[in-house]
Amino acid sequence: MHDDAAQLPATLVVMALAIESQGLFAARRVPVLYTGVGKINATLSLSRKLAQYRAAGREPPRVLNLGTAGSRHFDRGALVECHHFVQRDMDVSALGFAPGHTPFDDVPARLEFPRSFADLPAGVCGSGDSFETGVPRVGCEVIDMEAYALAKVCQIEKLRFACAKYITDGADHTAADDWQNNLSAAATAFWQLYVELDPDARST
16 A cells, blocks of 8 residues: 555544554554644644645545543443534633533534444533543533544534544543553454454454
8 A cells, every 4th residue: 555545544543642542553554643632732633634635635534533531421441432522611601601612603512423333322522621520511421632623623624523432431530540541441442443444454
């Protein structure tokens, strides 16, 4: 496969941190876009990558976001599909806007995409630039720090977007330790899900 084609795949896997993949994708030469933590890094990284597709004259990819998350709704170890997304830390209620709503923005406060993994449980993902250990003001069952930003880029660019989160912690006072302890299991689950989406990956 040509180097450009290998680095600009039809399905673009996006994660926040390399530690979340535990080397499983790299060992099989499946490229992953690691964005860094938070909504700004996620937006910038994905936008730059999409610009590379355009510059190369390639069709835009299906974006597959895989990542770890917290939840007070789903058990630890659950793999959850997210196809609804909100900003749990957008709060301009002092000016009369509902929590989660970006003032004067044409993009809906709650983004929705078609489901990609019908056999997985589904939950609303709330993204924010904080490691949540309490109850967010905006209703959501899954808590992360990047997915809403990725979803918004895909909605604006009219791209296919799929997202699955592995629940590593309960978004509570033990969340940091639980996250570290469950990274290996999360990476295994992500690879298995990727293979289901792209059966040719079994041979890599």
